[in-house]
Amino acid sequence: MAGPPPKSDKVADPSAIPSLDRLLRSAAAAPLVEEFGRAEVTRALREDIERLREAALQGGLGAGDLAPDAIARRAAALLDARAAPSLKRVFNLTGTVLHTNLGRAPIAEEAITAMAEVARGASSLEFDLATGRRGDRDSHVEALISELTGAEAATVVNNNAAAVTLVLNTLARRRQVPVSRGELVEIGGAFRMPDIMARAGAKLIEVGTTNRTHGRDFEAAIGPATGLVMKVHTSNYRIEGFTASVGARELAGIVHARGLKLFVDLGSGSLVDLARWGLPHEPTVAETLAAGADLVSFSGDKLLGGPQAGLVAGRAELIARIRTNPLKRALRPGKMTIAALAATLALYRDPDRLAERLPALRLFTRPVGELDALGERVRGPLGAALGDQFRVEVRPSHCEIGSGALPVEVLESRALGITPASRRGGGRRLGRLGAALRALPVPVIGHLRDDALWLDLRTLDDEQAFLTQLVRLAP
Numbered sequence: 001m002a003g004p005p006p007k008s009d010k011v012a013d014p015s016a017i018p019s020l021d022r023l024l025r026s027a028a029a030a031p032l033v034e035e036f037g038r039a040e041v042t043r044a045l046r047e048d049i050e051r052l053r054e055a056a057l058q059g060g061l062g063a064g065d066l067a068p069d070a071i072a073r074r075a076a077a078l079l080d081a082r083a084a085p086s087l088k089r090v091f092n093l094t095g096t097v098l099h100t101n102l103g104r105a106p107i108a109e110e111a112i113t114a115m116a117e118v119a120r121g122a123s124s125l126e127f128d129l130a131t132g133r134r135g136d137r138d139s140h141v142e143a144l145i146s147e148l149t150g151a152e153a154a155t156v157v158n159n160n161a162a163a164v165t166l167v168l169n170t171l172a173r174r175r176q177v178p179v180s181r182g183e184l185v186e187i188g189g190a191f192r193m194p195d196i197m198a199r200a201g202a203k204l205i206e207v208g209t210t211n212r213t214h215g216r217d218f219e220a221a222i223g224p225a226t227g228l229v230m231k232v233h234t235s236n237y238r239i240e241g242f243t244a245s246v247g248a249r250e251l252a253g254i255v256h257a258r259g260l261k262l263f264v265d266l267g268s269g270s271l272v273d274l275a276r277w278g279l280p281h282e283p284t285v286a287e288t289l290a291a292g293a294d295l296v297s298f299s300g301d302k303l304l305g306g307p308q309a310g311l312v313a314g315r316a317e318l319i320a321r322i323r324t325n326p327l328k329r330a331l332r333p334g335k336m337t338i339a340a341l342a343a344t345l346a347l348y349r350d351p352d353r354l355a356e357r358l359p360a361l362r363l364f365t366r367p368v369g370e371l372d373a374l375g376e377r378v379r380g381p382l383g384a385a386l387g388d389q390f391r392v393e394v395r396p397s398h399c400e401i402g403s404g405a406l407p408v409e410v411l412e413s414r415a416l417g418i419t420p421a422s423r424r425g426g427g428r429r430l431g432r433l434g435a436a437l438r439a440l441p442v443p444v445i446g447h448l449r450d451d452a453l454w455l456d457l458r459t460l461d462d463e464q465a466f467l468t469q470l471v472r473l474a475p
């Protein structure tokens with residue numbers, strides 16, 4: 001709204017408000033109609049007229065507010081606000097590389113290109129080009145998944161929660177599923193193993209104790225009503241101290257001796273040994289299958305570094321049964337997911353270049369020296385934009401990989417630590433600064449800790465865009 005009009009300017013007569021029709025035909029509205037379309041502009045103008053009427057009735061209407069230019073200006077602000085998407089790119093400087101609330105893995109250029117290509121028009125999604133007959137959308141990724149994991153067969157659904165639900169519903173409906181008590185995980189946002197189990201129609205049998213589960217506990221829990229035995233990767237926590245758990249190999253031995261199948265929910269499910277890049281070792285999908293798991297499920301957008309998806313790999317006979325479950329149809333991924341996943345998996349065929357081409361791995365492996373140099377380059381401009389109310393310094397920090405991968409291990413990193421210049425009211429000022437950073441065209445998301453706002457640099461990969469928008473910062 002324009003500022004308060006001068007007193008002498010008051011007009012209280014609503015009949016002085018221009019008509020919608022006149023406004024729509026005004027020169028000031030023309031560029032708006034061009035940009036936003038007639039329907040949207042009509043709606044915005046109507047809203048403004050409504051507000052003018054209210055103001056007139058309350059005697060607070062200024063003649064200046066009625067000028068078509070002023071009305072168009074206010075309508076433009078409204079239209080801009082309505083047109084801005086709420087789902088937008090942000091700078092994730094939280095210190096969690098794969099942040100679930102911020103969309104997890106950044107995907108590779110190759111995957112983006114593949115996605116755009118199939119998005120534009122028709123594709124061979126479920127069409128066999130060799131025979132001209134109907135095909136299967138899994139076919140575009142199944143061979144690659146098998147090649148990379150040693151699995152006989154594989155299928156893909158919308159996410160790993162869907163994969164787990166589908167496996168349990170297919171292989172253990174109305175049957176018991178023993179799981180170690182130490183593995184009954186909740187993975188943020190209402191994914192709780194006992195609840196999923198119930199929805200899938202399977203009966204959870206809790207085995208062992210929270211900190212210790214032995215092979216003999218499983219032997220005692222398995223009986224004629226057992227449908228499947230499950231092992232869950234404890235993604236986002238670790239039980240330390242006096243602990244015991246049954247490894248995949250030992251558990252597979254126990255399960256197979258009784259003619260049953262072992263399903264492992266790996267959560268993140270790395271396809272390669274991260275130790276190759278100096279990162280902590282995570283059990284890979286190939287290792288887990290080699291240890292005897294009959295099925296393994298894992299996410300597409302965690303360590304794998306691809307689009308949101310849930311992958312199931314393992315025995316061909318079990319995958320075939322999963323494919324015939326009607327739920328599979330309900331949980332299937334779209335063509336863009338399949339395209340992005342296939343392109344991402346293809347990058348794994350060349351592990352030597354993986355850290356260059358897979359953005360998630362590139363972020364995990366950025367050398368600290370590079371982050372130091374980056375910090376020194378952006379510290380000055382950020383300090384200047386913040387003025388003398390704040391101090392900015394490059395500080396040592398620790399990053400999490402996130403999304404439940406490697407929960408305890410952290411990556412050495414560097415962050416910009418922002419502290420208020422004076423202690424009084426510092427907390428409030430930091431809160432306001434956080435809000436101002438989130439209000440930037442590309443919102444910047446940091447995290448508050450120890451009376452400072454931390455912007456972690458490991459995930460800052462578009463330095464130029466970050467610097468360019470600092471002039472807009474109004475802390």
Ligand SMILES: *Cc1c(COP(=O)(O)O)cnc(C)c1O
Pocket residue numbers: 159160161162164185187191232233234235236265266267268298299300309310403404
């Ligand atoms: C992340 C995770 C899931 C859920 O995967 P989504 O792809 O987010 O649906 C399930 N199980 C485990 C062990 C996980 O870590």
